[in-house]
Amino acid sequence: APQQQFGRSSRMSESSLRVVWVYPDLLSTYGDRGNALVVERRAQQRGLGVQRIDVRSDQSVPTSGDIYLIGGGEDRPQRLAAERLRNDGGLVRAAENGAIIFSVCAGFQILGHEFVNDLGEREAGLGLLDVWTVRGEGARCVGDVLADVNPQLNLPQLTGFENHQGVTHLGEGVSPFATVQVGRGNGTGDGTEGAWRDTVFGTYLHGPVMARNPAVADMLIKLALDVNALPPADTTWYDALRAERIAAARPA
Numbered sequence: 520a521p522q523q524q525f526g527r528s529s530r531m532s533e534s535s536l537r538v539v540w541v542y543p544d545l546l547s548t549y550g551d552r553g554n555a556l557v558v559e560r561r562a563q564q565r566g567l568g569v570q571r572i573d574v575r576s577d578q579s580v581p582t583s584g585d586i587y588l589i590g591g592g593e594d595r596p597q598r599l600a601a602e603r604l605r606n607d608g609g610l611v612r613a614a615e616n617g618a619i620i621f622s623v624c625a626g627f628q629i630l631g632h633e634f635v636n637d638l639g640e641r642e643a644g645l646g647l648l649d650v651w652t653v654r655g656e657g658a659r660c661v662g663d664v665l666a667d668v669n670p671q672l673n674l675p676q677l678t679g680f681e682n683h684q685g686v687t688h689l690g691e692g693v694s695p696f697a698t699v700q701v702g703r704g705n706g707t708g709d710g711t712e713g714a715w716r717d718t719v720f721g722t723y724l725h726g727p728v729m730a731r732n733p734a735v736a737d738m739l740i741k742l743a744l745d746v747n748a749l750p751p752a753d754t755t756w757y758d759a760l761r762a763e764r765i766a767a768a769r770p771a
């Protein structure tokens with residue numbers, strides 16, 4: 520088998536990559552739409568066909584996608600999104616089928632067991648990642664982030680922007696996605712940033728994170744295709760953005 524690293528077999532049955540962008544109407548407040556655009560673009564640069572499926576919150580989440588993207592949002596839309604995703608069940612079924620899911624901030628919190636909603640109440644998440652989120656007691660975590668990705672994932676340093684009040688604790692069923700060098704990440708004070716288990720990822724990084732870190736988009740595409748490597752694709756524009764944001768994040 521060409522791809523043993525992630526321990527899964529290819530599930531991309533059709534000739535085009537199906538990229539599902541979950542709830543653009545509720546969870547796209549911080550430019551996370553860019554993640555869908557970058558995944559699409561990085562696939563096209565390799566000559567892959569892409570079918571992007573934007574699923575509004577009044578629609579059901581299809582279970583046949585290859586890559587699911589879910590973004591950040593403010594507290595009230597986050598509660599509505601969690602409620603609808605729980606009732607719909609599509610994302611959970613997709614995860615049970617081994618789908619690749621990449622979630623950001625509010626989306627990350629929703630994938631966990633629970634978070635604190637805009638009413639100050641504990642709200643159930645989807646339980647797809649063994650994490651839980653409480654409301655941070657201190658100042659909101661806001662600013663540029665530099666983080667080293669979990670070495671098992673073999674990715675370059677991450678640059679991103681965080682803006683959250685939630686503090687996310689990791690259970691034993693996940694590994695940290697990354698470790699912060701600059702910034703707060705999960706906000707627990709232990710340096711962890713995001714969470715990862717198998718093909719499900721969570722991060723606090725906006726940016727959008729894929730535009731600042733095209734290697735993350737490439738990783739998702741490799742997982743979907745069940746390959747270890749992709750043909751090279753130009754990164755000039757991404758490299759310029761990375762250099763600018765890495766310099767901005769470093770303390771003077």
Ligand code: GLN
Nearest residue numbers: 591592624625683684685
């Ligand atoms: N509302 C959540 C929080 O503040 C998520 C914010 C976000 O998605 N950027 O923790």
